[in-house]
Amino acid sequence: MLISEIFYSIQGEGELTGIPSVFVRMSGCNLRCNWCDTMYASWQPEGAEMSVDQILAEVLKHPASHCVLTGGEPMVAKGIRELASALRSAGKHITIETAGTISPDGIACDLASLSPKLSNSAPDHRLPEAWRQKHDQLRWQPGVIRDWITHFPYQLKFVVTSASDLDEIYLLLREVGVKIPAAKILLMPEGISAAAIRGRDETLVEICKQHGYRYCNRLHVEIFGHTRGT
Numbered sequence: 001m002l003i004s005e006i007f008y009s010i011q012g013e014g015e016l017t018g019i020p021s022v023f024v025r026m027s028g029c030n031l032r033c034n035w036c037d038t039m040y041a042s043w044q045p046e047g048a049e050m051s052v053d054q055i056l057a058e059v060l061k062h063p064a065s066h067c068v069l070t071g072g073e074p075m076v077a078k079g080i081r082e083l084a085s086a087l088r089s090a091g092k093h094i095t096i097e098t099a100g101t102i103s104p105d106g107i108a109c110d111l112a113s114l115s116p117k118l119s120n121s122a123p124d125h126r127l128p129e130a131w132r133q134k135h136d137q138l139r140w141q142p143g144v145i146r147d148w149i150t151h152f153p154y155q156l157k158f159v160v161t162s163a164s165d166l167d168e169i170y171l172l173l174r175e176v177g178v179k180i181p182a183a184k185i186l187l188m189p190e191g192i193s194a195a196a197i198r199g200r201d202e203t204l205v206e207i208c209k210q211h212g213y214r215y216c217n218r219l220h221v222e223i224f225g226h227t228r229g230t
Contacts, residue, residue, distance in 0.1 A: 006058045022062045197217075197218055
């Protein structure tokens with residue numbers, strides 16, 4: 001598997017915010033989000049080839065009981081299911097951070113952190129039209145989302161750029177066809193700096209208060225800035 005980085009930090013997003021965790025960042029992605037904050041693992045994948053045993057050895061160097069498989073898009077990585085099984089055998093709690101475009105097919109997972117992409121993610125002129133069409137056709141897969149949330153503990157995390165994104169979220173949630181508790185819906189402000197996040201958080205907090213959704217902070221950005229390995 002092509003691995004961009006393995007590091008030990010705290011979870012900065014979602015229900016497990018603040019939990020010490022080992023992050024395994026796979027390199028490679030089937031989408032091209034315009035605001036992607038890990039271009040080195042998606043638009044321009046880089047890293048080192050590592051076997052499941054090598055990855056597991058790196059993870060076990062750290063005392064954390066939680067391990068996060070992230071990317072890029074970890075579900076496109078060859079060997080992802082073997083790695084998840086190895087982590088499960090080692091007693092790790094496994095979070096998989098995925099856009100929800102690929103079915104789980106029984107993968108070992110304790111928390112599916114699903115982040116479907118809204119239309120605000122559409123890539124710009126930096127990519128050819130073929131990639132822009134591919135991204136738009138693939139980014140929302142309600143059947144795949146339904147497969148994840150009916151088989152695993154989950155959180156449904158949306159990257160929001162403005163309040164107008166909420167209309168799209170309402171439509172997408174209806175397409176899933178499964179009742180989703182409001183507290184499972186996380187709204188996260190788009191941004192790679194504390195200043196950008198602060199510019200959007202007040203609006204999202206009010207929306208969360210109104211609908212019972214969960215505000216999703218980006219704690220690692222506030223503490224470390226937009227820095228690799230954090």
